[in-house]
Amino acid sequence: MKTSLVVNRKRMLVCLCFLFCAMLMSLLAGCGDSGSVNTAGLSETGSADLVVDWHQPASASSANMPHSVSALDCSMVGVEMVRAMVMDGDGTRLTSGGPWDCGDGQGRIDGILVGANRTFVILGMDRDGNITYQGQKTGITIEARPDNDVGVIDVYSFTPQGLSATAVSDSQIDLTWSAGDPGASPTGFRVFRDGTAIGTTDTGTTTFSDTELDAATQYCYTLMAYDSLGNQSALTSQVCATTTAGEDTQDPTVPPGLSATAYSASQINLSWTASSDNVGVVGYMIYRNGVEHDSTTDLSYSDTGLNPETQYCYAVAAYDAAGNLSSPGSEVCTTPMAMTTWYQDADGDGYGNINVSREAVSQPSGYVSNHMDCHDNNPYIYPGATEVCDGLDNDCNGQIDDGVLITFYEDRDGDGFGNAGSTIDVCKQPPGYVTNSTDCNDDSNRAYPGGTEICDGLDNDCNGQVDDAYTHVPRPELVLMDSDFSNGWEFELSVGNASSYPAELFVLSPAYPPCDSWESDGSRTVLEIYDSNGNLLSDDGCAFTSPDNLTDFSVYNYTGTVPPPEAIYITLNERECGYIWTSNLTVVSPPIQISPNGFQRPNSGNTTFRWSEVDGAVSYTIEFGYQGNVVTITDIRGDSHTVSYPDNFGEWRVWAVDSLGNSGPASPSMTFYYEYE
Structure with a gap:
């Protein structure tokens, strides 16, 4: 392939001009002046500085006709860099320029000595620095004037073309190629075999014979051109050939290591x-x-x-x-391996499913050699697993929950003890069932082991005996809580120990007719008995039957008369298992105060308190107060008591105490005062 470099007028223009024709692939050479030239000028030492310009024609016009200049398509011809050299007639390099990037479009050569018989060399190189295009022009005179005109320098493809290799025998391979463009000026060609230089040829020789090779062996070759200035072209593409075998009668060696x-x-x-x-x-x-x-x-x-x-x-x-x-x-x-039957282990517990199997030499993933699993979708079920109470055959022995079911006993009466005759075997305790079977009567919650034996016709403690060895609870005692005789009378009482069984209460007093004859005759109110919540227990006289666990209660009788002059007797009868346990309480009437009352003139600073005695009293208690002090004197025998007083005034009252130590109602408070003469 040919291209042209132009140097003319006031500067040297070296133009690489490439024009490719699609069908002919011919290179049109010739570069005209673009009209943009500069005067070279001379240095003091008689040298010229020149500009090298490379371009291509915009149209296929005559090389001698003016035309516009455009940038060279460097990549199209594979040129990456451009260099220029100037030598004298003896081949001595005077100066050089570049390398310049092909895309720059121009380069500058400085210091070209004035003289005759100058040679200009232009080199186009690929990115590795290999020369792909080369051209030169000799016999150029550079004079001491500003308009030297070098003219057109044609450059040609410098790389050899069409390399081929042919094996001609068992020891020789022949190479052939073409020198490239006719205008190229290589001095010779260098041959490489498997990357090593093995020989050269002169510029007119485009063949090479490689001899003394090994038979039936492949060899690969490349080729490059070089010139007298030491420039080398790029390597050609590699070609390979294999020598022939020749006549062979020798057997190979026996293959070892089978x-x-x-x-x-x-x-x-x-x-x-x-x-x-x-x-x-x-x-x-x-x-x-x-x-x-x-x-x-x-x-x-x-x-x-x-x-x-x-x-x-x-x-x-x-x-x-x-x-x-x-x-x-x-x-x-x-011998080939033996086949084995493997069984699927879908749950990964190490035991296989007899219904899913496959034949294989080695164990497939997800398969085991046994088929003992009874449930291959549950990793907790396999032979030897611990049986748990879950409705499954965990150990694969054919039985569900064997040995782990729990026996529960019905507790129909809810007393916490079960019936040995009514059982259920399950994993979890159901409602209405307990873990023991010791109830002797599951129809009564008053009968169970350790229960308290009471008189009810049942074996309450489940010892096999009914109402046996009954021990009465402490006898309840009547306790007077308060009393009021201001209008008829009223008693508030309490049972000291809560009564455990039905009881009957009787209120008796000699001042009234017998209790069983009391009626509402219009002259007095019938006796009423209330519990502590105000509920009426009895209004048919003075007797009533209490519910279980009698505690506090009140007795009322409003007659419109003064309190009875005699003690009132209250009896509580408790019935159990045919026995009657009686608790009595005597409520004494309050004493009637006599003196002091109002102004008193004490004798020698002493004061004597007097009252009337009441039936049923064994002693009296007086209480008097003065100047913020309260004095109580107990266990007084008789109907009076003397104390020593200073000048003062106060209040006093008295009440009776019966033989059981129960205090009766107190008399109303009476005010008194006194002074010394």
Whole structure:
């Protein structure tokens, strides 16, 4: 391929002009002046500075006709850099320029000495610095004037073209190529074999014979051009050829190291080490049980489709391209693997499902060798697992929850003790059932082991005896809480120990008719008895029957009369198992105060308190107060008591105490005062 470089007028313009024709692939050379030139000028030493400009014509006009200039498509021709050299007639380099990036469009050469017989050389290079285009022009005179005109320098493809390699014998390969464009000026060509230079040719020789090669061996070649200035072209593309084998009668060596390994129930794998040969081994013959079976070019072979658990014996021989065959090596024998039945272990517990199986030499993933699992979807169920109470056969023994069910006993009466005759075996305690079976009567919550024996016709403590060894609870005692005689009378009483059984209360007084004859006759109110919550217990006289656990109660009788002059007797009868337990309470009437009352003139500072005695009293208690002090004197016998007083005034009252130590109602408070004469 040819291109042109132009240097003219006031500066030297070296223009690489590439114009490719699609069909002819011809290069049109010729670069005209673009009209943009500068005067070179001379230095004091008689040298010129010149600009090198490369471009291509915009149209295929005559090389001598003016035309516009555009940038060279450097990548189209593979030129990355441009260099220029100027030499004298002896080939001595005077100066050089570049390398310049091809895309820059121009470069500058400084210091060209004035003189005759100058040679201009232009080089186009690829990115690796290899020369792909070269051109030169000789006999140029640079004068001491500003308008030197070098003219057009044509450049040509410098890389050899069309390299080919042909094996002509078992020891020789011939190379041929073309020198490239006719205008190129290489001095010669350098030949490379497998990357090593092996020879050169002069510029007129485009063939080369490579001899003394090994038979049946591949060799690869590249080529480059060079010129007298030491410039080298890029390497050509690599070409390869293989020498012929020639006449070969020598057998390869016996393949060493043969081994046979069972791979599966139907496959045996063979392997061996390579044989050697004077020319080269091209393959191996496989013998099975003494008969040719197959061949391969590899150093291994897989024999498939075999019968499991059947012995097979193998030998291997090597052969070359000439058909020479070595002797088979020693036989080796082996047997394909045996097939095993494997069972799916879907739950991963190590035990397989007898209903899902497959045949294989080695254990497949998710399969085991046993089929003992009774539930392959639950990893907690397998032979030997701990049986738990969950409605499943955890240990695969064919029984569900065996040995772990819990027996519960019905507790119909809810007393916490179960009926041995009514059971259920389950994992979890159901409502209405307990873990013990010790109830002797599941129809009564008053009968259970450890219960309190009471008189009710039941074996309350479940010892096999009814109402046995009954021990009465402490006898309840009547306690007077308060009394009022201001209008008839009223008693508030309490049972000291709560009565455990039905009781009857009787209120008696000699001042009234017998209790069982009391009626509402219009002259007095019938006796009423209330519990502590105000509920009426009795209004039919003075007797009533209490509910269980009698505690506080009140007794009322409003007659409109003064309190009775005699003690009132109250009796509580408690009935149990045919016995009557009686508790009595005597309520004494309040004493009637006599003196002091109002103004008193004490004698020698002493004051005597007097009152009338009441029936049922064994002692009296007086209480008097003065100047913020309260004095109580107890256990007074008789109907008076004397104390020593200073001048003062106060209040006093008195009440009776019966033989049981119960205090009766107190008399009203009476005010008194006194002074000394």
